Amino acid sequence: MDSLKKKEKIIHTITNTRSNESIIDFGTEQSCINPSCFFCTMKEPNSMIRRSGLASCFKEMPFRYNQALVLILSGLWNIAMTQPDDPEFPSLGVFNCMASLIQKSIVNRSWLLKDENIYIPYYAAHIIGTYTMNRVEFAERAVQSGVIPPLMDLLRGKISWVEQRVAVRALGHLASYEKTFDAVAVYEEDVVKLAMQLASTCLEVVYTNFVGVRDVKKRMKYHTDLLTRGVGGLDMESRKAEEWASQLQCWSLYLLNCFACKERSLNLICRQDFLIDLCEMWGGLVNHTSPAGVGLIRILCYSKFGRESIAESKEVVKSLCNLLRSSDDWQYIGIDCILLLLKDQDTRLKVIEVAALFLVDLVELRSLGNRSNVGQAITRALLFYYRQSKLNLKNIEVQKAMQEIWDLKVERRKREKMMPEEKVEERRVLVGLIKKQGNHTFWLGNIEEALVKYTEALDLCPLRLRKARVVLHSDRAQCHLLLGDPDAAISDLTRALCLSTPANSHGKSLWRRSQAFDIKGLAKYSLMDCIMFLNGCIKTETTKGVKIPYHAARMISKQMESTWLFANVRSKALSNRLSKVKELDGDYESCNYDREKYDEKMRTTIEKEDNFISISSLQVTITLARNFSGLSTIREEPFMGNKKGRRKMERATRRKKAVVARSMQGR
Template sequence: MSTTFATTDTANIVNMRTEQTCTNPSCFFCIMKEPDSSARRERIKHYFKEMTLVDDQEHVLVLSGLWNIAMTQPDDPEFPSLGIFECMVSLIYRGINDRDWLRRDQNIYIPYYAAHVIGSYTMNKVELAEKAAESGVVPPLLELLRGKMSWVEQRVAVRALGHLASYERTFQSVAVHEEEVVRLAMQLASTCPEMVYVMYVGVKDKNKRLKYHSDLLTRGVGGLEMENRKAEEWASQLQCWSLYLLNCFAIKERSIDLMCKQEFLKDLCEMRGGWLNHTSPAGIGLIRILCYSKIGRKGIAESQDVLKNLCNLLRSSDDWQYIGIDCLLLLLKDPDTRYKVIEIAALCLIDLMELRNLGGRTNIGEVITRTLLCDHKQRKSRIKNDNVRRVLEDIWALKVERRKKEGALSEEKIEEKRVLVSLIKQEGNRYFWLGEIEEALLKYSEALELCPLRLRKERTVLFSNRAQCHLLLRDPDAAISDTTRALCLSNPPNSHNKSLWRRSQAYDMKGLAKESLMDCIMFINGCISETTKHVKIPYYAARMISKQMDATWLFAAARLKTLQNHVDKLQQSKGDDESKKDEDPNDEMIIENKGFTSGLSTIVEEPLIANGGTSRRKLERASRRKQAVLARSM
């Protein structure tokens, strides 16, 4: 029988094969229809032994069918007990060592499916994982992990090795090769987006892509767009599964020193899960596991990139926000790392002091407060940064002294303060509408000083309004701080829509596309939930989503690097030409800059003001008045 593998579904292949009159006494699909269970088992066992010894065009169909069975029935011990693991080991070795065989028929697909079968049967039951380890699956999987074939086989190999390393009883079979496995997994996690882009996605001519990669990705159905989408998903899986394998070692405090290399820690900050792989915390998940060990905390505390990333994460709408909080709290509770990180951590954690519940955790703000103030009165001298000292004093004044003072206020006094705060806020609103942004900011600050802590709704609005003033005054850091405080006060947390949009804008000003994107997505979700009849996404939010999606694309860095390399080559070749010709170099600079700034600029520069014209302050006020009107209309 001759059937094109790439365009036919496995189930259809089996049906077509078994519906026809088969003349092959060793046909696997006919064996599967054997009514006598004992005879069928013996014939399957024999088939697995003989499979690698004979050439058969049907092998790839059998492997595809076995993979489907393994995926749908991963806990069924029948095939593992009949020698499927030994068979897969032999097939992988043959694919690696016998290139002539690999090029014949459609055997190029076989090592991929063989490794996938191993990974599927080992993902749930430790007994099957033990059987696989005893059958010698680790060495051939390690060969694929080394890149003996391509990134497609590396993806399924790292998946299978991760399953084996996750069980206590089979961990050692992988740990025998610990240093190499860890280094390879680190390298894959760091380089796989660029590797997949250069080898596949960046190849625009479909005819120049490896056909069997395209066939595996889309089963031969779909054009370039679908292939690229699946390649992105698989690249993300390759990265997440590599990190999962590293987690298996890190959680046992193995090879922590290798993973704490500063260059790798910097790379970890850019590895985000949750978008293409919704249950994977990716890089931040491994960072938290590293924070559980003393060596790991030491390495993390020395990485400014990780610390800045954690601070951005805990002031975001990311699903893994609570992991960022966990990491900083672990670092602050360790006496050896506390004073290395408190200068950056305190300035961000103060914004979360009034956060109640998040990710199933309760009283988060109280835990943060106690951690920051645990030795505030006894050992202030160890904190050299004056800003941090002021922050800790503010925390003490707000969470200790002010809370105690307000606890003695009667309901009448609270109501009086509520009315006074409302009047001051109205003054702030009036200044805002007039374009007097600095004056409005001062009024909102005055109202916050007077507003009792228990009036959470009122304080939410005041923080959010003040954040808008900071945005118009081009102070994104202050805007992020105030919007975060407003979102922590909202119920449930991170649900105040105006604050989400304003923080998204602030992060956009700072060029932090991922954080801006997450807040914008949450803002749009809020718009949808508030609409009962017609869902209409604001145009400015849709524009922001488009911009940040492009900037946070998994292959964005690889694309930019590829474009830069191309420009460098052009520049070099033109430079060689210039040495022979007398040309104006400024003409080439115009060409170089095209394509590199689009989608990346976040703040429009102000126009130059000619001498003798309208005063700069008047123009600024007019501009702010216009922006204030626009902001209120959003």
């Protein structure tokens, strides 16, 4: 009875909606004279009569003209979203009805464009995907009802990217069950190729056809209505389209995962160009729970063919290694991938010379999330064959890294186990004195000497004094940053963050590594470190108003623009605009154009092609609030808000000038 009341409430809400929030205004009368009306049938108190009437409605719906058909499907979609496990509609023929409506939309173009029927295939595919999301018995019934062929037509782009989004979602759910996978696999080559194409090109399609269209009148109206339900302006439409584009990409990868898990079509999925594309597919701030491209790469690493294909691509291996030294949520997936490649005798030699230089910084990582002894697993994978000299390491840097791991994890640990407590205490005091000397020389501007002091302190510091080593690694990294060596800084900061408890929690190291990643042009990892740094700042705040440090707000604003989902596509669009401007320059030089006509032509071209969408501070704030739930008011801290702040800034400026002066003298 509760389920029926919920359905009636949804139907009542939809049928009585006449506000501006309604996506469609049918202008129909509230009084009903149709004996087979779906809404009247839903209100029937006798369950036997109601079920019989609903079954009849589902049979007749695709073949009867009904101006309120979209309203009915909208109601069905709302019910499916709120009660996806309710067996009533699936048992009464909703899948046959939705499949027939999709097929009719594709075959009968004139019917599709009549009234509000353009919305029908979207809702029909969404209903199929929602009911098959959790229940294998619903998925079996859907397959028996013939939903796959019409869904395949939508996947092929017979209508638009909006319908592709819900079609690939539904097919992904059907392919995820053992009992229905074979029905999808009938179209295996077609499905895999289409999903790969969607994953690689959907961002460009959505940007070109929607987000990049700045004139609201030129955007597809029914896309706009589906995205925002008629509420919100251009900015809201663009943000929602960004979310849907990300979902389209992630659901395409999920569908590919279903085949990769069974080692099907790996010859297609493991194409080198697609593997490189996967590295750029990031679930990111839009879809927080999706590992996107790296998730599929890990699935591929479980198969022999997949590992060999990935090991052949230096770009993919390097991308995985960058992920290892980051605070990204999917860091552990990168570690899994590299370890799987190292454990395979046929791929070890191809990746170890790149991976060892990154993994050496993680060998002291105790736990990551719910995983324990991560550093020990990395150490075993690296040193398994090292002492037997079975690896022919030609790279001197890799040899040093492997020897460093051996000394740190084996030799030094043995020595320190025999060290008495008195000796440990002596070392602790000595390390503190040397660190103070390093700090003093650093603030005097002698960065090179400070670097030497921090290194000396690290060599003497017992391994068990993890907190002291965190600070030493972080301070030495700051020296590397000032000396223009971001790679060495990232290495030291990663070690500091691995030693911190919990991992990736030391605020200064996060901020400094964010700066180092920024110098290297690794915007995504810079952004993640900066957000983690801010998270730590927010947790330590005791006042109601949370202050965001000015420098961190600037970094986030910069990196969010660089990591925006459509950043690469926008860059291509701007390049095309510049090409057109150059063509106009050529026209102006070669032809006797009137200057006013030329300027008008230039202005018109730039206005048409200006698809730049900036990331405002408001959007940054919204994103942060979404990532860190329960925040109080967030406001940007003024750069020089009070006398104390100004004095601190003046002192820092004087120190910076001294550092620069000494650096110039050293040169």
